[in-house]
Amino acid sequence: MSSAGTSSQVITIKPSLPIELLPNDIARIFSQVHPAILLSAFYVRFPALVADPTSTLLSTLLPLAAVQTLYAVVCLPAVGSNTKVVKKVKVNAPKKAEGDVAKRMLTSFVALLFTIFSIPILSILQILFGAPLTTHLPHTLLCSGHVALLTVFPLIYVHGSDSKKWREVISLYSPIDEVFGGALGCLLGAWVGAVPIPLDWDREWQKWPVTIVAGAYAGYVLGKTIGAWGLKGRRIELD
Numbered sequence: 001m002s003s004a005g006t007s008s009q010v011i012t013i014k015p016s017l018p019i020e021l022l023p024n025d026i027a028r029i030f031s032q033v034h035p036a037i038l039l040s041a042f043y044v045r046f047p048a049l050v051a052d053p054t055s056t057l058l059s060t061l062l063p064l065a066a067v068q069t070l071y072a073v074v075c076l077p078a079v080g081s082n083t084k085v086v087k088k089v090k091v092n093a094p095k096k097a098e099g100d101v102a103k104r105m106l107t108s109f110v111a112l113l114f115t116i117f118s119i120p121i122l123s124i125l126q127i128l129f130g131a132p133l134t135t136h137l138p139h140t141l142l143c144s145g146h147v148a149l150l151t152v153f154p155l156i157y158v159h160g161s162d163s164k165k166w167r168e169v170i171s172l173y174s175p176i177d178e179v180f181g182g183a184l185g186c187l188l189g190a191w192v193g194a195v196p197i198p199l200d201w202d203r204e205w206q207k208w209p210v211t212i213v214a215g216a217y218a219g220y221v222l223g224k225t226i227g228a229w230g231l232k233g234r235r236i237e238l239d
Helices: 002-007 025-051 053-059 061-075 093-128 137-159 163-170 178-193 210-230
Strands: none
Touching (some): 025 053, 025 061, 025 210, 053 061, 053 137, 061 137, 093 137, 137 178, 137 210
């Protein structure tokens, strides 16, 4: 009887929750300043991007990595951490805070390493979606590097190797937050950014991959903002 009762029990799987910012004012402020930093830097460098895409994308790759790392360490919970606000003041609170920062910095370093490994995969996906195969390979790789830092890095930082989380992300069923929203917006923006390239406008900024990168940055900021303020906690229903 007991075995029959056990077998008839329904196993319920708790749905995952959206990513919450770290519970402090610095995280909330920098999370709002972060999109402005990205867009203003991109706006300043846009003429150089049009004139020389490869050198501009290469020279801005490390600054982008620094900004994204700072955003992750200051604003986002590292994988496996707890973002609940602790009201009781403990004697060893400063030591615990230092340990948390060290953990977040280590997690960001590991996330950056895995982000590098994702660049060839994103480049192959771009080629499958129409990027030049026999030419402009440095352009495609550098474009993928920027997209990877905007999308893959924050996702790895907060989700790590959690297979359940990644299944939700890949299936687009992850709850919307500023990390998932930013990643989704970046990819959609890059896809939309490809639209002007084949048009017969004869504009210098239509060359590969200027509009892809522009769409990726614009989509990331828009998706991050919507994920943080508009649709947070909701899921994409494909049925």
